[in-house]
């Protein structure tokens with residue numbers, strides 16, 4: 001191809017403009033819709049040891065769990081966008097190394113629990129594991145959401161690539177700790193809880209990190225076009241959660257496991273403050289009532305419409 005001097009200079013100019021664009025990492029070029037965070041989502045809270053090798057490194061209400069092992073650590077959940085430096089500082093306050101995080105997991109793919117996951121994955125080089133039914137949600141930055149089946153929700157956090165898709169009953173092992181994955185759909189399609197055993201002062205504790213069946217605004221628990229068996233999902237999850245008998249249980253939000261009633265800032269380490277089988281049963285009952293009330297309300301509304 002023959003090029004004139006004019007064309008050549010245009011091509012050179014074009015190439016010169018392109019180079020800086022190529023040098024900017026892909027994630028920095030993208031923007032996502034920042035959802036407004038409630039104050040309690042970003043309000044700091046001191047990191048603390050829950051029981052054995054389980055630590056709380058989240059904010060006042062957004063629970064983030066660090067499970068330490070001699071072969072590196074697992075991290076379950078993040079906070080909202082930009083929470084990575086905060087979580088990192090909390091991990092370091094406890095005397096652990098951020099770069100020792102080897103596995104990243106989440107209880108479900110909503111922005112308030114995974115928005116900083118992509119950044120943390122990039123910074124630590126850890127692998128991301130997610131239930132297969134929420135993998136599309138996190139890989140789309142929250143856009144593929146059953147509440148918005150037609151156009152999507154919009155990208156509300158940095159998309160994160162899932163390295164391993166989890167299923168009910170899968171075991172996640174690291175440094176002598178073995179998590180069992182429980183699929184607890186309803187709140188999202190791939191909502192998950194994790195259970196594991198930890199030892200402290202000669203005693204074994206069955207620990208449950210549970211994703212409660214809370215209901216977001218705009219969700220009809222009987223039927224959603226984007227999640228047609230949502231009613232069975234919620235009821236089945238409640239049924240299975242009722243049968244669990246954890247010694248220590250915690251959840252995706254601090255309020256869901258009454259953290260602020262059980263612990264005050266400055267309190268010394270005492271795993272017994274989180275041994276609460278009655279509180280667990282009561283909380284599952286609370287969510288069952290909510291789900292059943294939602295079903296009755298939606299059925300009544302449908303009947304009225306059909307008449």
Ligand SMILES: [Zn+2]
Pocket residue numbers: 108110187
């Ligand atoms: Zn959620």
Ligand SMILES: [Zn+2]
Pocket residue numbers: 110112113252253
């Ligand atoms: Zn949440």
